[in-house]
Amino acid sequence: MSATPPSLRAADADARLLAPFTAWPDGPAGAALSQFQVAGMHCAACSGIIEAALLKLPGVEAASVNAASARLALRWQPSRVALADLLAALQAVGYRATPDVAAPAREMRRLESRQALWRLFVAGFLMMQVMMLATPAYVAAPGELSPDLDQLLRLGSWVMTLPVMAFSAGPFFSGAWRQLRARRLGMDVPVAIGIAVTFVASTGALFDPAGPLGHEVYFDSLTMFIALLLLARWFELGARHRAAEALEAVAGALPAAAERLHDDGSSERVPPEALRPGERIRVAAGEAFAADGRIVEGQGWVNEALLTGESAPVAKAAGDEVVAGSLNLDGVLVVTVQRVGADTTAQGIVRLMQQAQSQRPLAGGMLDRVAAGFTASVLLLALAAGLAWWWMEPSRAVAVAVAVLIVTCPCALTLAAPAAWLTASGALARRGLLLADLSALERLCTVDTVVFDKTGTLSEDRLRLRRHWVQGAEGADADGLLAAARSLAGLSRHPHAQALADGSGAGAWTAVREVAGRGVEARDADGRLWRLGAPAWVGERPDVQARLAFGSGDCVLWLDLAEAPRADAAEAVAALYGQGRRVRLLSGDQPAAVARMAAQLGIDDWRGGATPESKLAALRDWQSRGERVLMVGDGINDAPVLAAADVRVAMGQGAMLARSAADALLVSNRLMALPQALALAQKTRRVLRQNLAWAALYNLACVPLALAGWLPPLAAGLGMASSSLFVVLNAQRLNR
Amino acid sequence: MDILYLLIPFSVVLVLLIVAVFGWAVNSGQLEDLAREGERILLDEDQGT
Numbered sequence: 001m002s003a004t005p006p007s008l009r010a011a012d013a014d015a016r017l018l019a020p021f022t023a024w025p026d027g028p029a030g031a032a033l034s035q036f037q038v039a040g041m042h043c044a045a046c047s048g049i050i051e052a053a054l055l056k057l058p059g060v061e062a063a064s065v066n067a068a069s070a071r072l073a074l075r076w077q078p079s080r081v082a083l084a085d086l087l088a089a090l091q092a093v094g095y096r097a098t099p100d101v102a103a104p105a106r107e108m109r110r111l112e113s114r115q116a117l118w119r120l121f122v123a124g125f126l127m128m129q130v131m132m133l134a135t136p137a138y139v140a141a142p143g144e145l146s147p148d149l150d151q152l153l154r155l156g157s158w159v160m161t162l163p164v165m166a167f168s169a170g171p172f173f174s175g176a177w178r179q180l181r182a183r184r185l186g187m188d189v190p191v192a193i194g195i196a197v198t199f200v201a202s203t204g205a206l207f208d209p210a211g212p213l214g215h216e217v218y219f220d221s222l223t224m225f226i227a228l229l230l231l232a233r234w235f236e237l238g239a240r241h242r243a244a245e246a247l248e249a250v251a252g253a254l255p256a257a258a259e260r261l262h263d264d265g266s267s268e269r270v271p272p273e274a275l276r277p278g279e280r281i282r283v284a285a286g287e288a289f290a291a292d293g294r295i296v297e298g299q300g301w302v303n304e305a306l307l308t309g310e311s312a313p314v315a316k317a318a319g320d321e322v323v324a325g326s327l328n329l330d331g332v333l334v335v336t337v338q339r340v341g342a343d344t345t346a347q348g349i350v351r352l353m354q355q356a357q358s359q360r361p362l363a364g365g366m367l368d369r370v371a372a373g374f375t376a377s378v379l380l381l382a383l384a385a386g387l388a389w390w391w392m393e394p395s396r397a398v399a400v401a402v403a404v405l406i407v408t409c410p411c412a413l414t415l416a417a418p419a420a421w422l423t424a425s426g427a428l429a430r431r432g433l434l435l436a437d438l439s440a441l442e443r444l445c446t447v448d449t450v451v452f453d454k455t456g457t458l459s460e461d462r463l464r465l466r467r468h469w470v471q472g473a474e475g476a477d478a479d480g481l482l483a484a485a486r487s488l489a490g491l492s493r494h495p496h497a498q499a500l501a502d503g504s505g506a507g508a509w510t511a512v513r514e515v516a517g518r519g520v521e522a523r524d525a526d527g528r529l530w531r532l533g534a535p536a537w538v539g540e541r542p543d544v545q546a547r548l549a550f551g552s553g554d555c556v557l558w559l560d561l562a563e564a565p566r567a568d569a570a571e572a573v574a575a576l577y578g579q580g581r582r583v584r585l586l587s588g589d590q591p592a593a594v595a596r597m598a599a600q601l602g603i604d605d606w607r608g609g610a611t612p613e614s615k616l617a618a619l620r621d622w623q624s625r626g627e628r629v630l631m632v633g634d635g636i637n638d639a640p641v642l643a644a645a646d647v648r649v650a651m652g653q654g655a656m657l658a659r660s661a662a663d664a665l666l667v668s669n670r671l672m673a674l675p676q677a678l679a680l681a682q683k684t685r686r687v688l689r690q691n692l693a694w695a696a697l698y699n700l701a702c703v704p705l706a707l708a709g710w711l712p713p714l715a716a717g718l719g720m721a722s723s724s725l726f727v728v729l730n731a732q733r734l735n736r
Numbered sequence: 737m738d739i740l741y742l743l744i745p746f747s748v749v750l751v752l753l754i755v756a757v758f759g760w761a762v763n764s765g766q767l768e769d770l771a772r773e774g775e776r777i778l779l780d781e782d783q784g785t
Contacts, residue, residue, distance in 0.1 A: 118762045122755055129751045133744070149740060156748045163755065 300331025432668020
């Protein structure tokens with residue numbers, strides 16, 4: 001160890017440090033894709049500042065910050081810039097970032113919410129007290145309130161406004177300063193200017209009533225404005241933290257240790273990272289699986305709510321696959337490890353969700369630009385209004401300028417899209433459809449054709465026994481033979497045998513021998529030789545309809561296996577038709593099998609025997625006729641066709657999903673999630689439009705009022721805070 | 737009404753005191769997990785902390 005050059009050791013340690021929150025899409029030598037959680041963000045403009053600061057560093061290729069979830073996705077070269085320098089650069093512009101692995105991020109969230117609550121309380125509580133002291137001035141009849149007492153009440157309000165200005169409003173000022181320094185106008189700038197102008201004007205009026213700032217004080221509206229803004233941010237913070245927690249629930253489901261079995265029967269407890277594919281682990285009841293694998297021993301119930309959102313436990317027996325992070329409810333299972341660490345299904349999902357969350361929606365960027373232009377024009381407008389009123393009626397100039405600044409705060413505008421999209425993707429995730437790309441929600445709205453692949457998509461991966469019969473029928477017991485066939489099938493690894501065995505235990509067979517390409521043969525308790533396998537191998541005159549046969553000499557049981565459609569496939573197809581969409585079935589399987597499946601599910605437009613090229617051609621043909629196609633496939637053999645579709649949905653199981661180019665993953669394998677997702681996408685678009693319309697309408701109505709001097713700062717503060725609240729709460733409707 | 741000249745400053749001081757007390761409560765983590773505080777009575781002495 002001592003011979004290792006220090007630089008190499010540092011790089012090695014760095015790589016291990018990066019591992020929990022970093023992916024290397026182009027191999028270990030290429031760029032790293034790291035995920036961070038950012039603290040100190042409170043508006044859409046912050047993301048631009050962070051991105052600009054990071055892109056200035058050497059070795060940083062791309063940085064993208066999602067304002068709504070406060071996540072940063074960074075594409076960079078660890079060999080050219082150190083992690084510490086990245087964090088220092090962020091610190092310099094006023095944000096803190098921690099690698100997005102659960103614990104430090106959770107601690108940061110805790111501090112953030114503690115700080116936010118504290119600020120909100122100071123502002124809210126003092127707002128009430130200030131209002132109490134302001135009431136006499138509103139309700140007293142002229143002459144009832146002595147000037148001395150009035151001045152004392154104002155002084156009291158001023159004292160209580162100080163902590164609100166100095167502490168609660170701190171984030172607005174620091175945010176505005178940061179935005180100004182980065183030459184980017186966000187919502188903090190007009191808010192901070194509005195607050196500062198109001199406070200200075202009121203303070204001047206308090207201590208020098210005859211001065212140029214007039215004699216009106218606005219401490220009550222000022223504190224109320226700050227309190228309402230902080231309340232809106234508190235809700236936003238809560239929504240963001242809930243999204244982050246949902247992610248961590250997936251990431252945190254892995255157990256801290258696993259019991260590894262050795263060939264000599266001994267076992268040891270090791271951390272999950274130490275497991276390698278091919279090793280066997282024993283999972284006790286109540287324990288979570290540390291890796292993806294296949295059960296080799298034991299049977300029991302497993303809770304896969306992590307993947308499917310379905311809380312009903314699933315029965316698992318030898319031969320079934322289990323995924324890391326799901327919970328073994330009863331029975332002791334021995335599992336052969338197939339995938340570990342970052343390759344596991346759970347980690348693939350986490351990575352996808354993180355990527356989706358840190359990706360800034362396209363229209364979000366557009367909205368940012370709109371908001372910046374909007375802010376600039378508002379500042380000019382307020383200045384012009386102040387000057388105009390100064391000339392006409394100097395005593396009201398400040399009040400009008402303040403009202404314009406406060407009323408036009410663009411936060412409703414910038415919150416509108418991210419709030420809706422984030423809520424919708426959370427609602428879809430709970431139904432088992434994970435969006436890897438938030439912009440897919442927009443494309444989902446326009447879909448009018450849904451194309452299904454057959455095998456693995458509409459049908460289950462495994463075959464089911466469709467029919468069994470005995471030839472010659474000389475009193476042979478077909479069901480008895482079937483039970484024997486199932487018990488022999490349990491000994492074979494062949495998919496057909498596995499489908500036949502269907503979890504039933506293996507029987508008492510001796511001299512079991514697998515014959516490659518043919519089947520399996522074994523002797524029963526009486527020493528009689530039985531064969532299970534290809535019909536031509538088992539019987540002398542094979543039945544043309546049989547796929548499998550089981551028999552000994554003349555006594556032969558013929559078996560036909562067929563794909564079973566998924567339980568909710570017919571329901572989902574009917575629901576899609578009900579939404580007025582075209583449904584097509586496009587399969588590479590035999591036309592007869594495709595026709596049978598289509599008839600069973602009620603799909604009238606089907607095409608069988610298609611090659612990947614002809615599938616692609618068919619898809620392009622439909623698209624050229626103006627159809628917007630949503631393609632659902634298993635993501636493995638139809639990848640090129642999927643890639644050409646407008647919206648790509650992959651059935652999600654196994655390691656492939658981490659690499660697939662799908663927009664969304666149907667991890668629950670419940671097809672009903674598709675019509676639900678399409679409906680939700682429409683609803684999201686509706687909510688988004690409502691939000692934007694509200695923000696626009698509100699500004700159209702209020703700005704002229706404020707310019708005309710008919711809107712006191714108190715009403716302006718109320719209006720703008722409630723418009724932010726409206727936007728966030730309206731988006732929450734998507735959660736139902 | 738002269739008493740108001742005493743009561744108003746007094747109430748302002750009181751309000752600031754209350755804010756300070758709440759700040760201490762928030763910053764010492766007492767409001768972090770409200771559900772747990774309610775369940776504490778169901779736990780054994782040594783688990784409750």
